[in-house]
Amino acid sequence: MCGRFSQHYTWQEIQAFSQPLANALPPEQGNLQPRYNIAPTTNVHMILPAEGGRELRSARWGLIPSWFKGASPKEFKFATFNARVEDFDQKSSFKNAYKSRRCIIPASGFFEWTGPKADRTPHYFSAANGDPLGIAGLWERWKRPEGEEVTSCTMVVRDADEWTARYHDRMPSFLQPDDFDAWLSGSAGKELLRKTPPKLQEWVVDKQVNKTGAGDSDPATIQAIRS
Structure with missing residues (x-):
């Protein structure tokens, strides 16, 4: 599974990645806040179809289905x-x-992570060419009893390819840029999610990342540590 990831890119970089991005470079928002240790239940960026292209929006990571009858997202106990x-x-x-x-x-x-639970070694994975990765996701709207709407999302995961399986048996389902439209529009199905993933690179990082949210604003969180 994938329970931690990073999003650190500029508006220009995400625009190039997600062409066309309808809400690129909004002057009132300035630059995007980089995050290096994102954990479930916090807000993340997601890309949706929009008039004039695509739109970058914020959503809670951890999907809350529309049928949920609780009063707070914290009451939804499923992962x-x-x-x-x-x-x-x-x-x-x-x-x-x-x-x-x-x-x-x-x-x-x-x-x-690899190793025993009492002393886990964290590994960071990114695209070998340095580009952002596009993970297939699903999103949902849920309303609190008082009417406030909460937008949430989940990322799709698959069995690991041979290279990634050395570290974990699961990995995110990555989309190639040429498949973005087919996924977002619903014109294609699961066949997109089992394609050969992009080439990845890996390195060991400091164990501070083992603590949820630790170093989320610190770029040193994803720097290589070698013993």
């Missing part, structure tokens, strides 16, 4: 930050979003 490609179209939390509310979650990289 929905990942959706397994094998069965998300059958799960009540995800199947409606798969039909009509798809997104792309841009990532600068993601983390996985």
